[in-house]
Amino acid sequence: MIHSQLSRRGLLAGIGGLGAATILGGCATGSSDSGSTSSNTLTVQSSLSDADPKAALTKVVEGYSKTKVTLNTIAIETFRAQLPTYLNSGNPPDVLTWYAGSVARDYASKGFLLDVSDMWTGSGACAGFSPALKELSTGADGKQIFVPTSYYWWGLFYRKSAFQQWGVQPATTWDEFIALCKTLKGKGINPLTMGTGQTPWVASGWFDYLNLRINGAQFHRELLAGQHSFDGPEVKNVMSHYRQLLEFIDPKGRSYSWQDAVTPLAAKKAGMYLIGAFVTSAMPADAADDVDFFRVPIIDPNIPVAEEAPTDGYFASAKSRNPAGARELLAYLASPAAQEQFIKLSKSSNLPTSTQVNTSGFAPLVQKGIKHLNETKAITQFFNRDSSDELQTTADTALTKFLDKPGDVNAILASWQADAKKVLAS
Amino acid sequence: MTTLPAPRTRRRAGVPPVVWLFLLVPAVIEIAMVFWPALNSFYLSLTKWNGLGAAQPVGLDNYRELFADGVFRGALRNNVIWAVGFGGLSVLGGLALALALNRPRRGVGLYRSAIYLPMVFSLAVTGLFWRVQYQPDGTVNTLLGAVGLSGWERQWLADPNTALYAVLVAAVWRQVGYVMVLYLAGLKGTDPTLDDAAATDGASGWQRFRFVIWPQLRGVNTVVFAVTVIDSLRTFDIVWAMTQGGPYHSSELLSTYMFQQGFTFLNLGYASAIAVLIFALALIFIITYLVRATRDEVET
Numbered sequence: 001m002i003h004s005q006l007s008r009r010g011l012l013a014g015i016g017g018l019g020a021a022t023i024l025g026g027c028a029t030g031s032s033d034s035g036s037t038s039s040n041t042l043t044v045q046s047s048l049s050d051a052d053p054k055a056a057l058t059k060v061v062e063g064y065s066k067t068k069v070t071l072n073t074i075a076i077e078t079f080r081a082q083l084p085t086y087l088n089s090g091n092p093p094d095v096l097t098w099y100a101g102s103v104a105r106d107y108a109s110k111g112f113l114l115d116v117s118d119m120w121t122g123s124g125a126c127a128g129f130s131p132a133l134k135e136l137s138t139g140a141d142g143k144q145i146f147v148p149t150s151y152y153w154w155g156l157f158y159r160k161s162a163f164q165q166w167g168v169q170p171a172t173t174w175d176e177f178i179a180l181c182k183t184l185k186g187k188g189i190n191p192l193t194m195g196t197g198q199t200p201w202v203a204s205g206w207f208d209y210l211n212l213r214i215n216g217a218q219f220h221r222e223l224l225a226g227q228h229s230f231d232g233p234e235v236k237n238v239m240s241h242y243r244q245l246l247e248f249i250d251p252k253g254r255s256y257s258w259q260d261a262v263t264p265l266a267a268k269k270a271g272m273y274l275i276g277a278f279v280t281s282a283m284p285a286d287a288a289d290d291v292d293f294f295r296v297p298i299i300d301p302n303i304p305v306a307e308e309a310p311t312d313g314y315f316a317s318a319k320s321r322n323p324a325g326a327r328e329l330l331a332y333l334a335s336p337a338a339q340e341q342f343i344k345l346s347k348s349s350n351l352p353t354s355t356q357v358n359t360s361g362f363a364p365l366v367q368k369g370i371k372h373l374n375e376t377k378a379i380t381q382f383f384n385r386d387s388s389d390e391l392q393t394t395a396d397t398a399l400t401k402f403l404d405k406p407g408d409v410n411a412i413l414a415s416w417q418a419d420a421k422k423v424l425a426s
Numbered sequence: 427m428t429t430l431p432a433p434r435t436r437r438r439a440g441v442p443p444v445v446w447l448f449l450l451v452p453a454v455i456e457i458a459m460v461f462w463p464a465l466n467s468f469y470l471s472l473t474k475w476n477g478l479g480a481a482q483p484v485g486l487d488n489y490r491e492l493f494a495d496g497v498f499r500g501a502l503r504n505n506v507i508w509a510v511g512f513g514g515l516s517v518l519g520g521l522a523l524a525l526a527l528n529r530p531r532r533g534v535g536l537y538r539s540a541i542y543l544p545m546v547f548s549l550a551v552t553g554l555f556w557r558v559q560y561q562p563d564g565t566v567n568t569l570l571g572a573v574g575l576s577g578w579e580r581q582w583l584a585d586p587n588t589a590l591y592a593v594l595v596a597a598v599w600r601q602v603g604y605v606m607v608l609y610l611a612g613l614k615g616t617d618p619t620l621d622d623a624a625a626t627d628g629a630s631g632w633q634r635f636r637f638v639i640w641p642q643l644r645g646v647n648t649v650v651f652a653v654t655v656i657d658s659l660r661t662f663d664i665v666w667a668m669t670q671g672g673p674y675h676s677s678e679l680l681s682t683y684m685f686q687q688g689f690t691f692l693n694l695g696y697a698s699a700i701a702v703l704i705f706a707l708a709l710i711f712i713i714t715y716l717v718r719a720t721r722d723e724v725e726t
Contacts (some may be wrong), residue, residue: 199641254584
């Protein structure tokens with residue numbers, strides 16, 4: 001008797017547990033209304049859930065007096081998964097945080113995003129932004145659908161005092177760079193640190209840059225759009241350069257996240273780190289002023305210099321109940337004062353997209369970053385932003401496998417191409 | 427706790443209608459919050475849907491694609507390894523600990539609490555904690571080096587040959603205390619006089635366990651089996667916290683792959699197909715076991 005009762009209980013517990021596993025489909029096939037906004041209140045849906053950026057955006061939004069604004073902050077994973085639902089719902093959030101790139105263009109082509117072309121002309125809030133930013137914010141039909149408000153740069157970050165101590169200089173050409181790595185290695189220092197364990201996407205940094213330096217920005221964009229093959233001769237050439245770096249990369253980085261990999265750099269056990277300017281947030285406070293960076297060395301001087309500059313900002317939902325209000329709010333968020341306030345409060349090394357922001361109060365490193373990008377001929381985003389998160393996963397698989405087994409490069413590239421083809425076809 | 431015999435309340439005649447009303451409320455909630463979404467996911471598994479617009483029916487394409495998908499096959503294989511390793515080790519470990527700590531002795535409560543302690547951490551915290559241990563300069567490698575086994579040192583979570591097992595150890599470390607508590611409760615429900623009688627008759631320790639105690643634990647075994655199979659099939663958090671299925675899918679489980687397909691790539695139809703298969707797998711195991719368990723009961 002006791003036993004049969006237990007069995008039944010076990011079974012019920014089991015069914016309950018399994019329900020949770022299949023609940024995935026629970027996000028219902030229909031779209032449901034989210035939030036309760038009247039046309040008088042604007043809703044901003046934000047994925048900035050880290051403490052500093054969240055506090056910064058809260059302050060910026062509080063400073064908007066024209067309409068009442070509700071700010072909803074949602075963790076990025078959920079935000080990304082729910083984004084289609086937000087945009088598709090009958091009563092969507094009016095303004096949403098996102099980044100420029102192919103995903104935004106995808107949504108635009110499906111008609112989910114509010115046309116903000118008028119903000120880019122005449123005396124519009126974005127009219128003074130650079131042409132590169134405008135191109136980045138333009139959908140396939142030539143209309144602007146995105147409002148960029150900040151961006152950051154990538155580079156080879158190092159500690160000035162460490163370079164001084166080791167008696168080395170930043171490199172400008174590939175040969176100099178390899179020589180620099182050799183010198184550092186000779187001193188018992190890992191020339192490069194790179195956290196590709198928890199954050200395998202970091203391995204795409206070198207891939208992107210080598211491709212930009214060897215084959216150029218145009219080829220890079222086309223490759224990520226599926227117009228070239230990942231096992232073609234151009235990519236093989238990129239990988240042969242990547243392979244020259246492998247002996248200089250701290251092997252322990254395979255267990256690290258990008259943040260963990262900053263530690264050896266800060267402790268002067270590693271020399272350089274190819275990473276975005278967000279690295280400064282992971283640096284200990286006493287090393288912050290000691291951080292500097294230099295451009296990834298030039299490999300082919302005939303190729304116009306390209307840099308990665310991932311751009312963040314906002315777009316508005318096409319189904320917004322109050323499109324005029326949404327545009328006004330976007331204009332406010334893009335205004336020099338709001339950009340400056342956000343960048344300062346979020347304690348990031350982000351750059352303002354507006355040229356009217358007074359940058360003289362920014363850290364010297366950030367000013368150098370602005371100059372760095374101004375001297376650049378072409379701008380790309382980053383692997384996932386220029387393609388998709390799904391294609392990024394194929395890159396993660398291929399590149400981390402390559403880090404472990406560089407000898408299998410041809411087989412790795414062949415299966416990368418097969419995986420990429422599948423993703424691009426879907 | 428689960429083994430305490432429930433008081434026999436067998437008053438079938440005349441259930442007051444208000445009781446049905448009370449039963450109706452949880453039934454409606456259950457149907458709306460669990461069964462309806464679950465059914466939806468069956469439907470979604472036959473479609474292609476990215477969350478935008480209407481789902482397009484594609485028949486069994488998702489399932490066909492799944493079996494041609496190398497990552498899925500790898501995840502399925504890993505899930506088998508996981509179910510066997512996780513189930514086997516935590517049951518063996520839990521049972522052994524329960525037997526060792528069953529008799530009242532000085533400080534036994536301390537041991538029991540210490541072993542149960544990991545269970546109070548969330549899986550994500552457990553994952554984080556073990557990730558630190560497995561770091562290249564972490565405790566595991568340091569200990570190996572200290573006892574002269576530096577040849578065994580490796581990057582546990584970054585090596586495709588060890589990543590899955592490294593996570594498995596962490597998961598078992600947490601689960602073993604839970605299984606121990608279940609068995610401790612089961613052992614409390616066994617009849618001590620039977621054990622004493624067997625001891626008086628000269629049965630060895632092993633014989634007493636195998637022929638006297640073990641048969642009395644059948645009820646607990648059913649619970650432990652169900653809990654273990656379900657836990658192993660729905661394992662997600664700890665893998666996600668430690669490796670996210672990497673390096674290159676070598677520690678991917680069905681659940682992590684489902685999450686990635688569903689919530690990172692928004693291939694909701696494909697992810698639902700994986701969810702349906704997870705459901706089917708669990709159901710097969712549980713039903714087979716329950717049928718066997720009830721048949722045994724009828725016989726005895």
